[in-house]
Amino acid sequence: MIFETERLIVRKLVFDDLLAFHEMQSNPKVMQFADGDIKSFDEHEIEIKELINKYNLPNNDFWIYAVERKTDHQFVGTVALVKDKREDEIGYRFLEKYWANGYASEICKGLILYCKKLKMNKLIAYAIDKNIASVKILERLNFKIVHRFISDDIKLPETKYELIL
Numbered sequence: 741m742i743f744e745t746e747r748l749i750v751r752k753l754v755f756d757d758l759l760a761f762h763e764m765q766s767n768p769k770v771m772q773f774a775d776g777d778i779k780s781f782d783e784h785e786i787e788i789k790e791l792i793n794k795y796n797l798p799n800n801d802f803w804i805y806a807v808e809r810k811t812d813h814q815f816v817g818t819v820a821l822v823k824d825k826r827e828d829e830i831g832y833r834f835l836e837k838y839w840a841n842g843y844a845s846e847i848c849k850g851l852i853l854y855c856k857k858l859k860m861n862k863l864i865a866y867a868i869d870k871n872i873a874s875v876k877i878l879e880r881l882n883f884k885i886v887h888r889f890i891s892d893d894i895k896l897p898e899t900k901y902e903l904i905l
Contacts, residue, residue, distance in 0.1 A: 742854070743853070744850070745846045747810055747843070747846060748807055748808065748847055749809075749810055749813075750854075751806050751808065753791055753792050753818075755792065757806050758784065760815035761788050761815070762785075763835060764834070766780075766781075767835070770833060770836055773867070773871040773874070776894045777893075802822050804818050804819075805820075806818060816843060817833050817834030817838065817847075818832065819847055819851055820832065821851070827862070827864045828855065828860050828862070830848070830855070830864075831866075848881055852903065852905070855905060856905050860905055861904070862902055862903060862905055863905065864900060864901060865883060865900075866898055866899070866901070867901065869899055878901045883903045884903070885899055886900050
């Protein structure tokens with residue numbers, strides 16, 4: 741376990757997560773505010789293996805963790821922590837069937853506390869402006885707008901947010 745919240749556990753991905761990972765990553769509604777890229781099952785199998793292998797790399801700076809419910813250990817989504825020398829970025833993604841349960845707010849709060857324990861100074865997050873749910877979460881958690889632009893990949897208005905820890 742990496743960290744936990746009241747209802748959720750954040751842990752390393754395992755190969756058994758593949759079916760749920762694929763369901764999430766191949767859903768156009770889930771991916772519409774990410775890169776919009778829908779991959780095949782085989783591509784997701786390769787991707788999850790690569791993400792799992794990164795856990796053992798000494799200089800890994802790209803962490804994708806599984807999020808599961810405590811009650812039934814169901815995979816509900818992923819959380820990302822991308823660390824670099826200038827900025828540390830967070831992100832999250834959930835299976836559509838688990839939307840509107842407050843999991844995104846809960847996991848984002850937990851991720852902020854986790855990053856504080858790691859002695860990180862600030863976090864950044866990006867949100868497509870049409871992704872109103874994520875925008876509201878970031879603003880409610882006191883992330884401040886630092887830059888507005890058009891995303892390179894899906895060509896939509898996007899905002900960069902920052903939170904000083």
